[in-house]
Amino acid sequence: MQLHLCAWPEVETYLKRSKGIVIPIGSTEQHGPNGLLGTDALCPEIIAREAGEEAGFLVGPTFNVGCAQHHLAFPGTITLRPSTMMAAMEDWIDSLVRHGFRQIYFLNGHGGNIGTIQATFAESYAPWSFDADPCPYTLKFRNWWELPGVMDVCKQLFPTGDGSHATASEVAVTYYGYPQAVKDVSMSPKIAPEGDFTDAADYRRNFPDGRIGSDPSQATPEKGAKIVAAAKKALIKEAQAFFGAKG
Amino acid sequence: MQLHLCAWPEVETYLKRSKGIVIPIGSTEQHGPNGLLGTDALCPEIIAREAGEEAGFLVGPTFNVGCAQHHLAFPGTITLRPSTMMAAMEDWIDSLVRHGFRQIYFLNGHGGNIGTIQATFAESYAPWSFDADPCPYTLKFRNWWELPGVMDVCKQLFPTGDGSHATASEVAVTYYGYPQAVKDVSMSPKIAPEGDFTDAADYRRNFPDGRIGSDPSQATPEKGAKIVAAAKKALIKEAQAFFGAKG
Amino acid sequence: MQLHLCAWPEVETYLKRSKGIVIPIGSTEQHGPNGLLGTDALCPEIIAREAGEEAGFLVGPTFNVGCAQHHLAFPGTITLRPSTMMAAMEDWIDSLVRHGFRQIYFLNGHGGNIGTIQATFAESYAPWSFDADPCPYTLKFRNWWELPGVMDVCKQLFPTGDGSHATASEVAVTYYGYPQAVKDVSMSPKIAPEGDFTDAADYRRNFPDGRIGSDPSQATPEKGAKIVAAAKKALIKEAQAFFGAKG
């Protein structure tokens, strides 16, 4: 079930059997010469929707712009300041809690969001902690590539050059979801360098085409299908355990 | 062209010929018994993407959650506080301006966003006005149903019961875009009442099933197609004029 | 009754018979060569005070600086950022609600405030909507020139050149209130151009003396008196209906 394709009475009915929801959360940022700007939002969206369809849990709208200041030197990147992202996530959470959702699971597609997601959870719990009232809801996030079993599939598909940004894996997942957007671009060097970065200028100086450690020209829709299958299976298991735990 | 399906070099190339972009902006909120929670985000998204495809302009990711506090008494509604929405829109704008975009056109799908969009534009221009530097970019928004010619089509299709919330027109547009989500629900009363509201409790008390003045059971994908065709045509004309005006 | 000229026991007594208050809200911004910088604050203040005197309702202090970033290229203009205005209006509202006021009616004198006022109302209602408690108060605003019957008088007095900024009508209202401040300035061109604007630099480039579409040299105290009479009558009727509706 996708929340944005439901009418409100369908959500009302759903809440009678489950208090859980999955929110795909990502970023709109450069993903190298052949990766989609939407990669980090599309990956968790694709996985969550397939899982929700199969397992019958609700998937919310995608939080599609995240923390990507370090990618701003590449056209098309859109970022929130971390403080803005915290405010927006809090409003989403408060809205869902208003309706009775009690387990909110963010399936995250972007490493750069992690700190801000953690800070948001603490910000959201803080008023309850100050007031000494038990908080009625539980927040959880998971990076899709850390779902049990997923990295094994990725390593098998891409023994070298999976990398850490614009990875072959994530590009493959989006190619699976959007085969019409597959881009045939030759990479130079074949595998991009590794390293650190600070702001946008520093990032582009170190990583001229945007990739870090990856050769995403290896990505294909078929490989993406395998990753999605593994991720979907793991997500269903984990989400059901989470939803059931305090349901 | 959809920004989230482009790689960054494609956006870099685009910026050489145009500084304009269309951002669909809407809301995730109840739309009555047969309308989708995503209606207000999906309508401008559907129209903008078709128009961008035909005319070759860039369409950004959809700003899919807006100002919907008054719908929170209906499950599934997600809202931003207006102050949060302003911060988020400013970050989107600042990101796009960073890349050289100079005409940013928000195609809006939600009446409840209008005040906040206007406030955001003033907030975005204010630093330039304080500093006496000319602002290099222009912001514009348009409610899709006010695009020239669209209301004529809607009135023709729905002589009665188009209404002002959960309108037959907007439901039809989403049914055109998502025929798998068409819902067959009988309406009672046939046409919902009209009136005012303040907060969420007041809204639900006045409008028990969420509709205002509408009979959206009239909506069909076919009627939606006609509305989208009219809107697409008008959007292309207006966006091209806007992008060209200061390009 | 003017709140700032009452002692607190008088307000306490008033609250026993009415929960309604009118707050004049405007702007301090250029109004062309012969219009007062205070025009947008003075117009609703003049009208509200006369109406309050006649009908016996309470008129609060004037919110005299609003959203005027686009006028900052003209000396004397003072603006709040929209986000600041929202915070300040919320504090006024919270203060009034604390005392038991339940219908708060903002009589607005500035088109540029409208979006921010709407956003503020949504921001003010939002905590109630999130908490599922019915909000105990109702907020309303009205642009004074849209009070029933007022535009008819204005059009009759100024068949041409009333315009949309530094209008003959609003200048006339302030000349009625402050005859000592009448300024005799010749206009060139007689009627100012019409058009759009973004930030302050853009505004002044397009409208060099600050007027839009108007010839305010037509304004006189006598004409202002007629407008105020019409507005006062309409405001009394509308405010009484509003205060009574939920009183």
Added chain:
Amino acid sequence: MQLHLCAWPEVETYLKRSKGIVIPIGSTEQHGPNGLLGTDALCPEIIAREAGEEAGFLVGPTFNVGCAQHHLAFPGTITLRPSTMMAAMEDWIDSLVRHGFRQIYFLNGHGGNIGTIQATFAESYAPWSFDADPCPYTLKFRNWWELPGVMDVCKQLFPTGDGSHATASEVAVTYYGYPQAVKDVSMSPKIAPEGDFTDAADYRRNFPDGRIGSDPSQATPEKGAKIVAAAKKALIKEAQAFFGAKG
């Protein structure tokens, strides 16, 4: 000169001979059984306008609502949160600096504003201090009752019972400015108690009719005239020295 009664070209001309402006700043809060809710805004407004008229300097609009949370238990009090007041004052300052004002003098009418005014000044200077650019403007505030010579007059007029809130002096100043608002109320006890307070409930518990240490039934318009005369003279001297110092 009163800014809100000038047209913008008059301010432009003024700025050629002076970069200084006086802003009356006060509060809207209870002032005991016979004092006006507007007392703290009206006192500096009355004094500043008379002084500006005589000496030819510009007087801005009155910042009429300040920090009065501790008076909220008395109907009619309106307060800003200190953080809101800081944001609003900063916007006023930024607007005036935009036009070329370089000495901004706040004539304050409310002791409860002092801390927030000081904090605002530091907040306004901070960006310059962080950036190592010299700040081009100077901010100053003065409580009107601390203008040289004023307290002498007050003590002479009210040897006992001038007090520290709802003082005989401040009530007299407003009675001078608004003789139509003089209120004949007997005080019990004759002189109110002295003491401390925290929030609004604590204040009203300690000071049931709102006064602290005062017997404002001694106030008359005639006595107010003497105070205003002394304050006007001192303000002119101090403002001219301030405006000239860095002009």
Added chain:
Amino acid sequence: MQLHLCAWPEVETYLKRSKGIVIPIGSTEQHGPNGLLGTDALCPEIIAREAGEEAGFLVGPTFNVGCAQHHLAFPGTITLRPSTMMAAMEDWIDSLVRHGFRQIYFLNGHGGNIGTIQATFAESYAPWSFDADPCPYTLKFRNWWELPGVMDVCKQLFPTGDGSHATASEVAVTYYGYPQAVKDVSMSPKIAPEGDFTDAADYRRNFPDGRIGSDPSQATPEKGAKIVAAAKKALIKEAQAFFGAKG
């Protein structure tokens, strides 16, 4: 008792006999050629800890960075913006109130903090005042040099050149606390000039070595000991009265 050296059960036990706590609050900012950057935080910390040890009350961690924008032209100065300091102080207060503390006494070491501390107290009380609930806690601050009897000792020790920034007294207190940090620096001029300042550039222009009106080369650990003894005694008396008053 120092809170940061206690385990939580010790604080739990303490709260059974007292609801009071002392928080040293200061600044990290230049204090002239021989004064420590930590002077304004160390002085109240030294005094409060000795007093807490002797009298058995709890002393919290030191709020060690305050409002020092005007000192930023001297290396080593660290400042909070006033608005940040308010938010941080509020969080400290809310935390302590959560545990049952009811009298929170800030022992302040920096004149530049005063306005912001006052604003914070009003900001902290405001929600209670808006809600009409009595606030359960009381906030108080005291500048250590204004504790009864302290200035007498300082004047006796430093008949001339105690000054108003980088005073001989405060440097002596830190030398007493940190004799290993005594610095032998000759002052030129012997006594620094007096005067006003705005931002950091203005401050350093007026006071090239950072001192205002002082000759801190007179400071010795022995003199510091005398000041601390006087301050400790006064603090114990005042804190006990405060803690007992509403205990």
Added chain:
Amino acid sequence: MQLHLCAWPEVETYLKRSKGIVIPIGSTEQHGPNGLLGTDALCPEIIAREAGEEAGFLVGPTFNVGCAQHHLAFPGTITLRPSTMMAAMEDWIDSLVRHGFRQIYFLNGHGGNIGTIQATFAESYAPWSFDADPCPYTLKFRNWWELPGVMDVCKQLFPTGDGSHATASEVAVTYYGYPQAVKDVSMSPKIAPEGDFTDAADYRRNFPDGRIGSDPSQATPEKGAKIVAAAKKALIKEAQAFFGAKG
């Protein structure tokens, strides 16, 4: 060198040879029955000061209150909301950058700070990324227990029961630094349970005495000395590499 014990000319001199500084950052929160409330601030402070003394680099004041909302059910805990912590850290960073510091190294003592520190770094870099100016400074943080070699020592000293909160290691470090604060408390159970938590109520329900997975009764000053020695050595190496890298 400890910044708060330096006079400003000493910092000015230091900046001629190094642009690097270490800031200890921690938390004030319960650490079980025998751990100090200041543990997470004291550990990095102790290590950084010893390292700075030996290697000659500057150590700033300790950021002593962090993100500890989940510990608020235990008396003595003080927390900042994550958003407050971000604002405060930004002000510290901006102050240091103002003076010419270019490598700012936060030595962190609290796992709960990690997300917020990461978010702060992104927030600090964001304006540079939006403006396309290269950011002149680099931010880095390191949890002291993850300094190379430290965990090996800890595991050797505490083969079982080091745990994840109120660890034997961290308690030992503070006992080394503050032997007068060693507390002899028996633990029950000997080793605390492991698990997750959300808000403060949830934490205390799951971990009644505050520990997670640890038996800190094993801590002694002597063991702490060994950990500090290892951490000091590793910190010197890492800080020098960092300061030198872009010095």
